[in-house]
Amino acid sequence: MKKFGFGCMRLPLLDAGDVTKVDMPQLEKMVDTFLEAGFTYFDTAYVYHSQQSERFMAEALVKRHPRDSFTLATKLPLPMVKCEEDKERLFQEQLDKCAVDFFDYYLLHNINSNTYGIVKQFNCFDFIRQLKAQGRIKRMGFSFHDSAALLDEILTQNPDVDFVQLQINYLDWENQSIQSRLCYEVATKHGIPVIVMEPIKGGTLANVCEKAEKLFKDYHPQLSVASWAVRYAASLDNVMMVLSGMSNLDQLTDNLSYMKEFQPLNAQEKQIVEEATKAINESIPIQCTACRYCVDGCPKHIAIPEYFTLYNNHSQSINKGFAIQVAYYANLIKEHGKASDCIACRKCEKACPQHLPIVEDLKLVAQVFDN
Numbered sequence: 001m002k003k004f005g006f007g008c009m010r011l012p013l014l015d016a017g018d019v020t021k022v023d024m025p026q027l028e029k030m031v032d033t034f035l036e037a038g039f040t041y042f043d044t045a046y047v048y049h050s051q052q053s054e055r056f057m058a059e060a061l062v063k064r065h066p067r068d069s070f071t072l073a074t075k076l077p078l079p080m081v082k083c084e085e086d087k088e089r090l091f092q093e094q095l096d097k098c099a100v101d102f103f104d105y106y107l108l109h110n111i112n113s114n115t116y117g118i119v120k121q122f123n124c125f126d127f128i129r130q131l132k133a134q135g136r137i138k139r140m141g142f143s144f145h146d147s148a149a150l151l152d153e154i155l156t157q158n159p160d161v162d163f164v165q166l167q168i169n170y171l172d173w174e175n176q177s178i179q180s181r182l183c184y185e186v187a188t189k190h191g192i193p194v195i196v197m198e199p200i201k202g203g204t205l206a207n208v209c210e211k212a213e214k215l216f217k218d219y220h221p222q223l224s225v226a227s228w229a230v231r232y233a234a235s236l237d238n239v240m241m242v243l244s245g246m247s248n249l250d251q252l253t254d255n256l257s258y259m260k261e262f263q264p265l266n267a268q269e270k271q272i273v274e275e276a277t278k279a280i281n282e283s284i285p286i287q288c289t290a291c292r293y294c295v296d297g298c299p300k301h302i303a304i305p306e307y308f309t310l311y312n313n314h315s316q317s318i319n320k321g322f323a324i325q326v327a328y329y330a331n332l333i334k335e336h337g338k339a340s341d342c343i344a345c346r347k348c349e350k351a352c353p354q355h356l357p358i359v360e361d362l363k364l365v366a367q368v369f370d371n
């Protein structure tokens with residue numbers, strides 16, 4: 001299998017403000033182009049696109065291509081498992097939504113110190129073992145957002161998992177909260193192959209600061225900035241797959257152009273990435289990946305990731321307070337709470353896989369946009 005997979009979390013939209021309005025003709029074209037180029041792996045989840053991503057992939061992929069021409073991965077939404085029966089009910093619903101009778105890869109979605117309690121209470125690992133024994137899934141694993149120590153504990157207790165999905169990118173490699181390097185090393189120590197999520201950090205590493213962009217472009221004028229991030233993750237020996245959540249055909253075409261005949265980073269390129277990492281870290285105040293895990297639980301309906309993007313854009317803008325950011329903010333607060341409406345209940349912080357201090361960061365947003 002080629003080392004590059006199609007993430008189905010950021011599908012092309014007809015209306016940027018509504019994740020349930022997917023541009024199906026564009027998605028179909030993307031799926032077809034991906035398969036024609038010899039790639040096969042698609043990664044969806046119950047919760048993506050307001051619980052509709054699996055249905056979109058059934059229409060664009062499953063119903064239009066032979067079952068043996070693609071590899072389909074999806075994930076059990078742990079917070080929705082409230083009793084023993086929920087696991088089988090949710091799994092069957094996923095088979096139905098995806099219009100398949102088995103999954104190639106099946107994951108417990110987003111294990112962290114909060115959701116691990118659910119995993120243990122409802123024996124979720126035994127559940128996926130059973131599914132595998134029944135042939136209803138081919139490979140079992142989990143996605144993970146927490147410390148390397150917890151990952152070590154889970155892999156010690158469950159040495160039979162086939163893979164683990166980790167957030168790995170060059171900006172988070174040495175990040176103390178994400179612990180990309182440490183988690184990668186734990187998985188490798190246990191002999192468990194790694195699937196990489198967020199190699200471009202939710203698009204952050206496709207639009208880097210001027211200094212980093214110059215470093216990349218001086219060395220490879222023809223390669224995109226995003227290509228460095230995907231190649232960085234794919235260059236790790238124990239990485240079996242790098243997922244990218246592509247939102248339009250241009251992004252897909254760009255990714256395929258360098259992943260079709262993948263070349264790992266050479267020593268000089270690794271050095272350039274290190275220098276770029278320093279420059280980027282200095283330039284991005286809030287490192288949100290726009291995964292949106294925080295938004296559903298917010299009692300004030302605050303558009304957290306959107307506000308963080310606007311704040312980052314504002315901070316990186318030479319012309320501070322540039323009207324476009326202010327105009328976007330004014331539009332968003334018509335339907336969402338303002339940054340200053342936050343009541344510090346911290347529900348969002350518990351859901352954030354990046355462990356961002358959202359309440360404090362919203363205060364920064366409020367200082368710029370609510371004053």
Ligand code: SF4
Pocket residue numbers: 297298299300301302304341342343344345346347348349358359362
């Ligand atoms: S802490 Fe603020 S932003 Fe977070 S869920 Fe509560 S009100 Fe919403």
Ligand code: SF4
Pocket residue numbers: 287288289290291292293294295304305351352353354355356358
């Ligand atoms: S604040 Fe955290 S949970 Fe919310 S979108 Fe950003 S990274 Fe995701």
